[in-house]
Amino acid sequence: MSRHPGALIPATAISANEAERLLTGGEAREPAAPDISLDASLRAVPATKEVPQLVPPPETGPGA
Numbered sequence: 215m216s217r218h219p220g221a222l223i224p225a226t227a228i229s230a231n232e233a234e235r236l237l238t239g240g241e242a243r244e245p246a247a248p249d250i251s252l253d254a255s256l257r258a259v260p261a262t263k264e265v266p267q268l269v270p271p272p273e274t275g276p277g278a
Contacts, residue, residue, distance in 0.1 A: 228236075
C-alpha cells in the first residue's frame, strides 16, 4: 500500500527540553524546579462564588 504524498505523518510527543536539544544540537537542560510560592499564594486566596461587577447596574449608575 502506497502513501498519498500529502498524507499526515503521526506526531510523536516529546518534551520541550528534548525539542530544544534536537533544534540546537546541544544538551537538553534540566527542567526548572516548579515555583511553589505562586501555587501556595493562589491557594491562600479564599474562593468565592461572587463575580465582581466592573460596571454598576443601570439603576444605580450616575443620573439614575
